[in-house]
Structures are given as C-alpha cells and as structure tokens.
Amino acid sequence: MIDIARLTGGMPVRIWPAALWTLAAATAINLGWSAAPVIWRLAGQDGQIIPAFAGPQAAAAARTDLAPLLDFAPFGQDSLPTPEPQVTGETSLGLTLLGVTIGNPASASRAIISGGDTPVASYPVGARVLGNADVAEVNADHVVLRVDGRLETLSFADTRTATARAVGGNLRNLIPQATQAAPTNTSNAPEDVINRYRAAIQADALGVLDRLGVTPTPDGYQIGVNASPGVLQAGMRPGDVITSVNGQRVGDMEADRRYFDQVAASGRARVELQRDGQAIVMSFPLK
Template identity: 25%
Template sequence: MTVSSLSVAQRLVRSAGRVQAVLSHPAMPATATVAALVLLCWTLAQGTWRVLQPASPAVARAGGADLTDLRGLRGVQLFGRATARAPAAEASVAPSNLNMTLTGVAARASGGCALVIVQGQPEAAFCSGEEVSPGVRLDTVERDRIVIVRNGAREAVFMKDAEGGAAGVAVPLPPIVQPIGTDRQLVDRRQLQQQLGRPEFLNQALIVPNPDGGFLVRQVQAGSLYEKLGLRPGDVIKNVNGQPLTSMDDVMRLYQQFGTAQRVLVDVQRQGRSETLYYD
C-alpha cells in the first residue's frame, strides 16, 4: 500500500507498535511499500522485514510511467537511492567506537533516515540533521552505513547484518504459496513470516506510485515470492479488499483492519483488464 510522507526505514518491525512508530516519523521520504504491506496487513506485521537497496541503481521498468510522489516529493524509489560516496571520502571516515547499532536505512539522493539502537535503548528512527544522542548528529545515510558527526569529527556506523545475506541475492524459497485455482493462492502464514525475515525479501520487486492511481509493479524477480503471489511487471495494484490505495491513510487503515482477515483480495489492472488475486 504506501507510505506517503515517509518511507519505512529499512529495518524490520517486529510489532504493530514499532511499525507505527517508524511510519509516523515526519521526515521519512515518500515511497510505496505496496507488496510488503499487502502481505503484512493480514499478518499484522508480526514478521520481521527490511527494505534494502538494489544491488544496482539500474532497474528494468515496466509500463514506462514516470515516478511520481503522493505528497509532493518526486523521484523516490521503493528501495531508496544510496548516497554516492567517493573512495577518498570513504577512507577518511573512521568507524565509530560509540555503543551504537545501525539496524536499517532508508537512503535517498539527499539525506535519508535510519533506525538506530543507541546505548542499548529501544530502536528509534532518525533522519539526516537530527541529534541521535547528546553531541552526536546524523549526517548522511548510505546503503550500508550512516555517517555521524561527534565533536566536529565524522564517524561511520555500519549496518548490522544479522542474517548474513547480501542484498539482491536470491535465496531458495520455502513452499509458502500453493496455487489452488485461477488467480487464487493458499498462503502458509507461518512460513510467510519466516520469509519476511530475509533481508532479500523487499529487494525482489520494485513497486512505485502510479500517476493514474494505485501502484505500478515495475520489476519482479524470477522465482521470488512476489512472482509466486501472482504479481507481474506492468500490474497496477488498485485496491485491497475493496479499499483503494492512494495515501498513507489508506495504508494505516488497512494495517489496523487486517489483523483478523482470513482472506486478502488484491485488485490489479493487467494489460488493460481488471483482475482480482485471492490469498487465503
């Protein structure tokens, strides 16, 4: 569905409260985490999920539509854009010795936001320019690290890779989805939650706001969970359980309502025709 006025920071929300805390950060960039929220709505975000950067900024596009924003922001992709860094600049930034753990990032061309654990405190979201702890300011957000400023010196904090996987690398998927008819799939929710814990999950598709409403599926990795769920490049996701997807308000309403839903119906526009995908 979408996160307008913010892009969920790339780390992984283990409870509904933590999802809402991150989504409510006022400075997060506009983006669309449609497919993830389609799945997460009816599992109530009990899985762990992370938005990761694509291995390459070049992405095959379907449909030819330009990226648009929902709340006045342009050019923000689902998985963000890593801030470019020159080799010399990278070498000059020493690793920080602060008790700080980087658990996720939402990078964009200018600035970005990050989820950070500081001194063992609860995970919190910060955006470029904000104070992470007394005397420590978040400077830049990149694909696998953040740069902080402490006492005038720049220091790097690198992404914690608890899963030990590399972004953009496909992994064998368990049999989560079983077709039970035309456009109808049976989803094993327990295994789905396990799959959501893989850092590769959200890197397996690219979904962006569509100028004419809904969200355009631009890329789907072959063999991915998204493909097994029936999504194809060029699909435009219009509604979920009859409710249109146009804003962050739609996302949060669905998020709150889908905790006990036994079935999810996703209406898509496919090659000029309307189709409905059913998930039980």
C-alpha cells in the first residue's frame, strides 16, 4: 500500500473521482492486454492469436492547406517573451552592501545597503534604493540592482580595496565609547579601532556588551531593546540573536575573547544571526 501522505510530506491530496476512475480503467486495460494470451490458453486454445480482418484501405483524405488561414491570424499572433537583460557587471553607484536576509520565497529576501547620502536601511526585493536603482534580486553574497533597465551587481566589500575612511566609520560606529571622554587625537584607522576594542574587551568584556546593549545567551548574543545606536545603524534589531562569526559559534565569553584576534586578522567579520526564524548574514570589513 502506497502512503500518499508520506510522499507528499503530509500535505493533503485531493484526487478527483474521474481522475481516479481513469487511472483504474487504464490499469485494467493494460493488464487485460497482457493477460489475454494466458486466458486464451486456459480456455483450451493453442495460444495463437487470430489476426483481425483488414478491410479495404480508406481513400486518402484530401489535405487542406492551412497556410492562408494561419497567415491571416484571426486570433492574433503569439508574441515572444522579452528576454531578461543580462548582468552587466559591478555597479558604480557608490553603495555598500552590509547584509542580506534570504527569505522563502525569494521575493521575501532583503538587503541592508548604505552609501553616499543613502542612510543604512533594509530594502526588500523591488524597493528603490536610489532614483534610478531598484533591488531586483538578493543572493547570499551579492544583490542584483536594476539600474535604468540594466542589471548590475552589488557585492560585499572587498577588504583589499575598501577605503579606510568607509571601513573606519562602519567599525567605529559598532564600538561603544567608554564613559570617560576619549582623547581628541584618537585615531580612527581600522587597526587603531580594533586595538582599542581588544583592550576594552580584555579589561571588561561584560561592560562592553552592556554598552552595546547585547546579552550573552545559550544560543549566542541577543540584541536588547537598549541596543546602542551603532548596533542599530549596522542593521541589527532588538531580538536578533548573533549565532556565529566567520562560521564559528559564539556565546561563550572566554572562547570568544580568544577568537577575537582571529576575526580581526581575517580582515572581515561575517556575522550570522537569527531574526524571527530567518537566518541573516552581515559582513563588516575590518581592514
């Protein structure tokens, strides 16, 4: 017996009576043709099939030329679908891809984009990023923009070519400032920012998390309702849970403290988090 529920993953299946009858009839006819010689022998015959009487061949019907009717096209002609434009290359609009949300279906995906006068925002598929650019497609490592009818890609920043000013700004916004006033000559170079962050974590890791508005949990680090402006500007929301960084599970304070130098040396922090049951990937260049 075939378990239809198992084949369909438990989804209800509705079979029309006519369809079920047709299937049964076809099966019976097929079995009838296969079993006919056997039944013939059981009836006392020798199994030879008597050829059917062939009547006189019908005269060939005259062929009708349908070309004039087809050329006339009384019901119109089918128009070929317009081919989808091909991706022309990486966009030059000066935008930065900070993160993506891969949804199911794909139309539910979103991209976190910033750049120029455009504030950091999460854009769904079909949303307008600039006056002439819409989000056409969201993938795990890049998005496709429709720019004046052309398709262009927007990929995560290459750490080898990212400018220090843009990187320093992104990273600096994520790092909470100490309660005391910072020196006026503090460098914003990425290496200096990372060094200050490392020192802050080594001195008081829980204090750093508290200023970020992040709480360690068994599943990772949860973004709280009092998250710092820098965390929110990076595209994270209260309730998000950071589950891994650069592919490694996080949530153990001691282990993560030792892992910090590896992340900094890699040149990029690829952050994975859970939001409302969906996996989100964000990428932050560190060099």
